[in-house]
Amino acid sequence: MQILQQKLCRLWRRYSPMMVGLFFLLPLGGCSQNWGWYVVNPATPAGQRNLKFLIDGLYYTIALSLTAITISIIVGLMIALPGLSSRRVPRGINRVYVEMVRAIPILVLILWVYYGLPQVAGISISVFWAGVLALAVSDSAFQAEIFRAGIQSINRGQYEAAASISLNYRDTMRFVILPQAIKRILPALGNQLVYMLKMSSLVSVIGMQELTRRANELVVTEYRPLEIYTVLVLEYLVVILIVSAGVRWLERRLNAAD
Amino acid sequence: MTPQPLSAFLSVQNVSKYFDNFCALDDVSLDVSLGQKLVICGPSGSGKSTLIRCVKQLERHQSGKIYIDGTEVGAGDAGQAAIRENVGMVFQQFNLFPHLTIMENLTLGPVRARGMPAAAAAELAMHYLERVRIPEQSHKYPSQLSGGQQQRVAIARALCMKPKLMLFDEPTSALDPEMIAEVLDVIGELADAGMTMICVTHEMGFARQVADMMLFMDHGKIVEMAPPRRFFSQPESPRCKLFLSQILRH
Numbered sequence A: 001m002q003i004l005q006q007k008l009c010r011l012w013r014r015y016s017p018m019m020v021g022l023f024f025l026l027p028l029g030g031c032s033q034n035w036g037w038y039v040v041n042p043a044t045p046a047g048q049r050n051l052k053f054l055i056d057g058l059y060y061t062i063a064l065s066l067t068a069i070t071i072s073i074i075v076g077l078m079i080a081l082p083g084l085s086s087r088r089v090p091r092g093i094n095r096v097y098v099e100m101v102r103a104i105p106i107l108v109l110i111l112w113v114y115y116g117l118p119q120v121a122g123i124s125i126s127v128f129w130a131g132v133l134a135l136a137v138s139d140s141a142f143q144a145e146i147f148r149a150g151i152q153s154i155n156r157g158q159y160e161a162a163a164s165i166s167l168n169y170r171d172t173m174r175f176v177i178l179p180q181a182i183k184r185i186l187p188a189l190g191n192q193l194v195y196m197l198k199m200s201s202l203v204s205v206i207g208m209q210e211l212t213r214r215a216n217e218l219v220v221t222e223y224r225p226l227e228i229y230t231v232l233v234l235e236y237l238v239v240i241l242i243v244s245a246g247v248r249w250l251e252r253r254l255n256a257a258d
Numbered sequence B: 001m002t003p004q005p006l007s008a009f010l011s012v013q014n015v016s017k018y019f020d021n022f023c024a025l026d027d028v029s030l031d032v033s034l035g036q037k038l039v040i041c042g043p044s045g046s047g048k049s050t051l052i053r054c055v056k057q058l059e060r061h062q063s064g065k066i067y068i069d070g071t072e073v074g075a076g077d078a079g080q081a082a083i084r085e086n087v088g089m090v091f092q093q094f095n096l097f098p099h100l101t102i103m104e105n106l107t108l109g110p111v112r113a114r115g116m117p118a119a120a121a122a123e124l125a126m127h128y129l130e131r132v133r134i135p136e137q138s139h140k141y142p143s144q145l146s147g148g149q150q151q152r153v154a155i156a157r158a159l160c161m162k163p164k165l166m167l168f169d170e171p172t173s174a175l176d177p178e179m180i181a182e183v184l185d186v187i188g189e190l191a192d193a194g195m196t197m198i199c200v201t202h203e204m205g206f207a208r209q210v211a212d213m214m215l216f217m218d219h220g221k222i223v224e225m226a227p228p229r230r231f232f233s234q235p236e237s238p239r240c241k242l243f244l245s246q247i248l249r250h
Ligand SMILES: Nc1ncnc2c1ncn2[C@@H]1O[C@H](COP(=O)(O)OP(=O)(O)OP(=O)(O)O)[C@@H](O)[C@H]1O
Pocket: B019, B022, B024, B042, B043, B044, B045, B046, B047, B048, B049, B050, B051
């Protein structure tokens, strides 16, 4: 009985903000004659078509975010490691990269990579890869800082123990330091993934057919911004809540290991 | 390039070590030959840890030379290899890898640094876990073990690298009193089996049993060095006398 109560309590605490939100949102539909949910009514063929059009953007939102965050984690780690050096030059490289990249607004970076980079580098770049590149570069500066802090939080004794069993630098990082550091920075990495999912909406400006772009296009043809953007909000909400739950699950699993 | 005496396995010659301007080791010299058991004691801050950390090159000394098996340790790759090959170390705080199981803690070094096949490494690990009397814990994580068990795992981890010289830095001073004996027993057995070792400890009963040389340090210097019988019965320096009287009182 008590266990059930605790469970309900936990469920309530976790989902109540969302329910309160919906509680305020839904009556709006009833009290105003301006709402026209028919555009996304799943009971009609037209509504179904529109909904499908909107939700199909999910593929690119997720593909874009996951590809970008994978690259940004790798780049971020490669930038973080010189930042931990005792020598000045590697540390300087780390600082310059982080400070410069952090200073560029993501939207500006997206525009520059898509319109500017092809001219500078003489290459053609697809919308998808331009988006991935801009998001990844922008995020990598933050990843670098997260990794640096995480690695620095590991006790010096762990390095000494690794040295005492003759591990070289690579193996020390790979088998001793990084597994522990990653466990500690997992919440921050989760935040960064959520951030990335949201920032991917900016890639709509160069024509990427992700959630936001789809919503914009549908608004142009249907003239129902309120309903369509409400659906858009809910789409992001659902995706991000699922991702957050996934990250928390992973954290619990890793913490159970020791 | 001076020829060094080959009789000693470890030779520390006029080593000094500074932290900024603070002199932690002041012109220290000592020799340890194979099979010898050296116990170091001395007040807190006297440089005991610094000395054995310099031997393992976890700290760099500024002057003097340290030779292991005839190779100077401070000098480049050969010195590093000599340490890797020959010297094992056990820390006061155990420093086990918390994210790895006991078995993984033990096999990591042999597999990654020695290139040993995983199966052979596991067999070796089990052998040493039996020697430290905890073979049944191999699948657990360090946090699931008591302090005494963790320190015995740390000893087994060092042994898996087949060192010729073992360094112990106050291996029992982070332990609850009831766990000290089980760790000292393991170290004592190791000593009986002929392992060369340098042990920093304040456990004087243990020192009396295993040491064939006692060393007292104060202010970064070796103040007294004598076989245990003479060391305990008739210490020469007043500081050592005082230290012993304080430590043996309780
Ligand atoms: N990394 C360091 N930076 C600056 N000073 C240090 C450092 N490590 C040790 N020292 C200093 O060097 C001196 C000797 O330290 P050491 O750890 O060797 O003493 P110890 O004899 O092992 O003492 P204890 O019994 O407390 O372990 C101490 O005064 C200490 O403050």
